[in-house]
Amino acid sequence: MKIGFTGVPPYKIIEKYKNLYPNAEWTDLDVPIRSISRSIAVDYIPETTCSIIQTIISNSISLHPDLIIASVGKGKCDSMSFIIPIIRRTLKDAKIIEIENHEQMSRGNPICTSDIPLIEKFNLITDTVTNGPIKKELKISKATAGYWGVPPYDYSLLELFPNNTHIFGWTRCMENGTPNNLELELYIDHKIPTVFYSQAFCAKNILAKELAKNNKGLYVEVDGPIDNSTKEKIKAFLELNNCF
């Protein structure tokens, strides 16, 4: 049994299918897989679609899960709802469950504020979607930098940041278990130099640009793999703000 999911579905439904299929192989369809090209998606959707949505289409078609738990609504994005008919048409025998997540109970953000490398923070946060809140204790760090946004398509971007980087934006909502919480998504610490990241062609660019402008942050819009110029821009912003 292969189960794919997108975004942050309600944990109750994840638990339900974990109990029903304890040996199922779970895949986060949002996450790029090295052996699967996201260009598969452009046979189905415009190239001017965000990399994450392209990745979902490419992964779904390549992996052909038996069941897809697809997050839709305000906790994900309109594009997700729009691609579901395409996935249904293409994977005729796959069961697809569309579900909104209106959870408002906070789990907290121990990973976002910890002192571990940023890339590990993201790996742990994405794990919480299927495994629930982190159980081990993490040391809280004094933030010297901030990252606001969704998990990036290209995780090499995260290697540029110091360990004392705190996470804000939708990824913070992910760890909190409340993907549809705009108030938390907009929360930032004004004192921390923050990089506001958004995937190209995503509506969250509006938030990222506005927040960066009002908080002297750095707005970064990236489509797919991060280029060297963008990496240099982030490195310079962190260096000039004495983040290390």
Place this chain on the structure above:
Amino acid sequence: MFLIDAGTSYIKTLDTSSGEKSIFPVTDRSSYIELKPEIVTGHNASLFKGSEKVSELVALAEGIRTISKEANFIVLDIGSRDMKLVSFYENNFERCDWNTSCGAMIGFTIELMIKYFNKELKNIPDTDKKLDITCGLLGITKFFDGISKQETIEENLSALMNGMAHYAWHFSGKPDRLYLSGGLTQNDVFTKHMKKLIKELIILDRFTLLEGLKFRVSKGL
């Protein structure tokens, strides 16, 4: 100490012991490829293996700090391939930006078009006509649309530069006062268009990033 700003189209060098500065076009590879700078910045920095590399934005921020002693200001560096922006507020670094996609290739496009049509800057007229562009390639498209309507090549070259000046002004946040650095400071048509938009345009030269590297040397960074 020998320092290099290895730009996309031009390699700029500074020998700090003699103060001598040189410029080599990137196309003349044999004239610079054997040089051994202690510190290097710029898009082509990787050509100089074994040298310490410094981010272009950091070099710009540190370079402008040695030139301007003001508390609040913005500097825009326009090179062949990109635009870099740094602002200071109350003597502290405030923000930076680096435009490498939209707004890209502006300097290169201007040079390319002038050479392609074999024109001289002194013969390019002033104009209020403006090609609305966000990058060099879109600018070329609009330019060829213009000359297909029997408009003069010279006026459209000026309109192309006017469009690029507007883009640079927007990218800078439409300031009343701006330091302009980089290769386009040498283009009088472009700077004239910029001056129409900005009350006080302070024109530097193309060596600001090297001043930043020199500052790092002096501070032992």
